[in-house]
Amino acid sequence: xxxxxxxxxxxxxxxxxxxxxxxxxxxxxxxxxxxxxxxxxxxxxxxxxxxxxxxxxxxxxxxxxxxxxxxxxxxxxxxxxxxxxxxxxxxxxxxxxxxxxxxxxxxxxxxxxxxxxxxxxxxxxxxxxxxxxxxxxxxxxxxxxxxxxxxxxxxxxxxxxxxxxxxxxxxxxxxxxxxxxxxxxxxxxxxxxxxxxxxxxxxxxxxxxxxxxxxxxxxxxxxxxxxxxxxxxxxxxxxxxxxxxxxxxxxxxxxxxxxxxxxxxxxxxxxxxxxxxxxxxxxxxxxxx
Amino acid sequence: xxxxxxxxxxxxxxxxxxxxxxxxxxxxxxxxxxxxxxxxxxxxxxxxxxxxxxxxxxxxxxxxxxxxxxxxxxxxxxxxxxxxxxxxxxxxxxxxxxxxxxxxxxxxxxxxxxxxxxxxxxxxxxxxxxxxxxxxxxxxxxxxxxxxxxxxxxxxxxxxxxxxxxxxxxxxxxxxxxxxxxxxxxxxxxxxxxxxxxxxxxxxxxxxxxxxxxxxxxxxxxxxxxxxxxxxxxxxxxxxxxxxxxxxxxxxxxxxxxxxxxxxxxxxxxxxxxxxxxxxxxxxxxxxxxxxxxxx
Numbered sequence: 001x002x003x004x005x006x007x008x009x010x011x012x013x014x015x016x017x018x019x020x021x022x023x024x025x026x027x028x029x030x031x032x033x034x035x036x037x038x039x040x041x042x043x044x045x046x047x048x049x050x051x052x053x054x055x056x057x058x059x060x061x062x063x064x065x066x067x068x069x070x071x072x073x074x075x076x077x078x079x080x081x082x083x084x085x086x087x088x089x090x091x092x093x094x095x096x097x098x099x100x101x102x103x104x105x106x107x108x109x110x111x112x113x114x115x116x117x118x119x120x121x122x123x124x125x126x127x128x129x130x131x132x133x134x135x136x137x138x139x140x141x142x143x144x145x146x147x148x149x150x151x152x153x154x155x156x157x158x159x160x161x162x163x164x165x166x167x168x169x170x171x172x173x174x175x176x177x178x179x180x181x182x183x184x185x186x187x188x189x190x191x192x193x194x195x196x197x198x199x200x201x202x203x204x205x206x207x208x209x210x211x212x213x214x215x216x217x218x219x220x221x222x223x224x225x226x227x228x229x230x231x232x233x234x235x236x237x238x239x240x241x242x243x244x245x246x247x248x249x250x251x252x253x254x255x256x257x258x259x260x261x262x263x264x265x266x267x268x269x270x271x272x273x274x275x276x277x278x279x280x281x282x283x284x285x286x287x288x289x
Numbered sequence: 290x291x292x293x294x295x296x297x298x299x300x301x302x303x304x305x306x307x308x309x310x311x312x313x314x315x316x317x318x319x320x321x322x323x324x325x326x327x328x329x330x331x332x333x334x335x336x337x338x339x340x341x342x343x344x345x346x347x348x349x350x351x352x353x354x355x356x357x358x359x360x361x362x363x364x365x366x367x368x369x370x371x372x373x374x375x376x377x378x379x380x381x382x383x384x385x386x387x388x389x390x391x392x393x394x395x396x397x398x399x400x401x402x403x404x405x406x407x408x409x410x411x412x413x414x415x416x417x418x419x420x421x422x423x424x425x426x427x428x429x430x431x432x433x434x435x436x437x438x439x440x441x442x443x444x445x446x447x448x449x450x451x452x453x454x455x456x457x458x459x460x461x462x463x464x465x466x467x468x469x470x471x472x473x474x475x476x477x478x479x480x481x482x483x484x485x486x487x488x489x490x491x492x493x494x495x496x497x498x499x500x501x502x503x504x505x506x507x508x509x510x511x512x513x514x515x516x517x518x519x520x521x522x523x524x525x526x527x528x529x530x531x532x533x534x535x536x537x538x539x540x541x542x543x544x545x546x547x548x549x550x551x552x553x554x555x556x557x558x559x560x561x562x563x564x565x566x567x568x569x570x571x572x573x574x575x576x577x578x579x580x581x582x583x584x585x
Contacts, residue, residue, distance in 0.1 A: 055472060057358075057449045067475075126485060131492040140495055141443045143478050226448070226479040237478050247481060251358030251450035253365045253385050 029270065036267040039063070039260035048264060054228040054239070056248060056258045063261040065268065067228045071238035072214060072272075075148045075224065078234050079213045083153035084206055087160030091202075094161070095168035096190050107165075114158035121151050122222030130223060137235060143225035145234040151219045156209035163208060167201020168194060200283070207280035211273055217242040241269050319347035320551030326353075326360020326373035327452050328483055329401060329501035330540055333571035334373055337564045341555055344563075348551045357452025364543055365389050370552045372543040375401065375452030375501065396542040398559050400574035403453060403536040404505040404524040405512040406487070408494045413437045415513040415521040418535060421461045424497060427474025432495065444477045445486050445498030453483075456538050457499050499536075502529075503572030529574045540573065 039048065043063060051064020094106050129150065130142025137146075171194050179189040195202075225237025226247065245262050252259040324334055331354035338350035353369075360372035365386045378386075378393055386393050405421060407413060413435055416424075423429040425444050432440050447454040463469035480486050486498040490509045497512075502524045505511050513521035516535035528534040548556050558564045565575040 053475075057455070058470070058472060126488050127492075130489075134493065140441045141478065141489065141493055143480070143489060221481055222485070226481070227476055228479070229475040237476070239479070247448045247479070248450060250355045251362050253362045253382070253389075256385065 032263055032267045032270055035260055035263035039257065039264045042257055043261070048261070052230060054244070056261065061257060061261075063257075063264070065241075065265065067230045068239055068241045068244050068265065069268065070231055071145070071224070071228075072240040072242070072269075074231050074234050074238060075145050075152065075220065075240055076210065076214045078146065078149035079152040079156065080206075080210055082149060083156045083160060083209060083213075086153070087157050087205075087209065088164050088202060090157070091161045091164035091168060091205075092190060092195070095165045096194065110158050110161050113154075114162075116155075118155060118216060118218040119222070121155060122219045125151050125219065125223035139235055141225065141237060143223055143237050145224055145231060145236060145238045148220050148224040148240070149234065151223060152213045152216055155216060155219065156212045159212055160205045160209040163205030164198070164202045167198040167205065170201065171197045203283050204280060207276060207283075210276055214272065214276070215242060215269070217246045221246055241265050245269075317347050318345055318551060318554055320349075322348060322350045322371065322551050322555050323369040324350065324352045324360075324371040324373055324555075325355065325363045325369035326371075327357045327375040327540065328354040328447075329357075329375040329451075329453055329503065330373045330398075330573075333399070333503065333568050333573055334559075336567045336571055337559050338555070340563060340567060341558045344558070345551075345554060348554065350555060356448060356450030357455070358450040361393075361543065364393065364545060365391050367391065367545070370544065371548075371556065373398075374541045374543060375538065376455045377539070377541065378543060391545045393543045393545065394547060396544070396556055396560060397539045397576065398542050399540045399565070399568040399576060400529055401538060401540050402502040402524040402526075402529040402534045402574075403457060403499050403538065404502040405497065405499045405514060405536075406490050406505050406509040407497050407512060408490055409508075409510050410494050411437060411497075411510070413512065414510070415515065417518075418461060418464070418514065418516045421514070422464055425457070425462050425473055425477065426471055427476060438494070440495040443489075443493060443496045444474060445489055445496055446473055446477045446479055447483065447486070447500070448479050448481055453499065453501055457536075460536060461499075501572075502526075526569070526572070526574050537574075 048063050048065055050066060051062060052066050053062045053064045054067055055062040090110075094103055094110075098106060125147050126143075130144075130147050132142070133139065133144070133147055134142035175193050175197060176189060179193045184193070220240040221243035224240060224243065226239045226243055227237040228239045228244075229236070231238040245265055248258070249262055252262060322338075324338065331352060335352045338352050342348065342350055357372075357374035357376050360369065360374055361378055361382055363369040364372035365382070366389070372393075378395070383393060405416070411432070413432065416435065420429070420435060423434075424442055425446075427444075429435070430441060432438050432442055446457070458473065459465060462473055463471050478489070480489065483500040483504040486500055487504060487506065487509060490496045490498050502511070505524065511524050513523045514535055515521045519535070520533070522528050522534045524534055524536070529537045542556055542559065544552060544556065547553075559568075560576070565577065569575045
């Protein structure tokens with residue numbers, strides 16, 4: 001009898017936390033929506049979504065999101081191009097190739113990497129990486145999208161590595177044994193058998209990494225230069241959605257146009273991450289089938 | 290083991306709630322003052338408040354930066370007691386404040402020059418306001434136009450929350466014309482702190498930035514500036530005092546209505562001789578020097 005009661009309690013507690021999470025996400029969305037929509041009562045939606053100028057404190061202010069959106073897009077895409085191959089290759093090395101002693105060292109190093117605060121990375125970006133990239137690529141300034149992309153790739157690496165490595169580890173040993181038994185080489189086994197069967201986990205890791213990159217604020221604000229210009233290349237200064245919110249939120253007065261505009265930017269960010277998660281989820285389901 | 294943790298936690302919690310057990314002398318003023326705003330002023334205000342807390346040990350002062358706009362916004366949102374600002378409040382902001390039931394009162398606490406800084410390897414040493422206007426609006430693209438090296442000009446600015454940004458935009462980008470709609474060149478880098486501007490100028494030969502002259506150290510070179518065909522003046526305390534340096538401005542404290550209690554003590558301390566001395570020590574121009582007084 002006693003066992004029954006405690007089971008019921010635990011079960012309902014778990015159900016409650018599940019429901020609460022959904023409720024919270026929904027409430028956050030409603031909150032963002034409410035304040036974002038308040039902007040569109042005084043500022044046209046079209047000009048917000050397709051406007052090419054972000055001049056929040058001018059008279060009259062202009063809240064064109066295009067430069068910010070493209071800034072985030074450029075930084076994220078380049079960061080992904082850098083961190084996904086490196087991260088997955090590192091996971092393959094740690095999980096399948098490295099000898100045991102090296103494996104433990106590498107694993108703990110990856111964990112150390114994950115624990116570096118983003119503001120420290122940003123500082124490294126300002127004093128070292130920015131000037132380094134400027135002199136290497138003969139840029140006008142080191143505060144550019146590429147500096148941000150490199151540091152953000154660096155930040156996403158631990159997530160991608162550890163989740164991909166877990167996915168590789170969870171491939172049943174029988175697959176490996178069967179592959180070897182059929183005379184496959186180690187590389188063939190890894191590339192043709194283990195990697196495809198771990199793909200759903202790897203995609204999940206990559207998606208989480210992307211989420212990390214697009215949502216990261218401090219590094220983006222410190223090293224990308226924050227110029228609200230429509231970027232022609234990744235080697236230019238640009239301004240991301242997150243850095244805009246963080247950089248300007250403090251000075252807005254609750255209830256002003258600028259305040260609502262930042263909420264609208266937040267809503268756009270929310271929708272983007274929602275789409276990413278949705279796509280990741282459908283990929284995962286397809287992989288599982 | 291598990292049983293003992295309970296009372297220990299309770300003691301800890303009690304200590305957190307009541308503070309570290311320092312008894313408050315009922316005859317001494319006590320309280321809590323929150324100051325927020327200008328990054329230009331933050332170091333000076335920090336120093337003033339440390340001295341203040343030595344004098345009034347039961348008043349705790351918390352100083353935060355973020356930019357003048359941040360300070361003014363939090364005064365309106367009632368999350369600070371004193372907003373420090375390197376620009377005057379705009380009429381629109383005062384209107385919003387009144388709508389929120391806040392009646393800002395202004396105190397001028399010091400004066401400051403805005404220094405324009407370049408890399409030490411940049412041969413340019415003097416510019417007119419018009420040159421600066423052309424540089425920061427993007428009309429002039431290369432340093433050769435001013436007799437410098439063949440490099441593109443990289444303009445650096447603070448974020449829009451900065452009072453220095455607002456001041457520079459009015460005086461240089463819009464040349465002080467009220468009806469001007471000119472903007473900083475879209476290519477201008479908006480950096481989040483004065484220190485970030487210094488770091489970029491130190492490492493980048495093509496960069497030019499501006500900041501409160503208290504921040505302009507000897508790792509960069511300050512440009513001598515001339516207005517309307519006048520002399521080229523370096524940004525020094527002496528020249529600002531003599532009202533010769535063209536890019537000079539007041540620095541302000543704002544409170545909600547007439548300050549009371551601990552807030553009044555702090556504002557008076559800042560305006561008094563000791564507070565003024567610390568503004569001077571941190572590179573600003575004290576009030577007495579220019580004969581200015583508090584205004585309403």
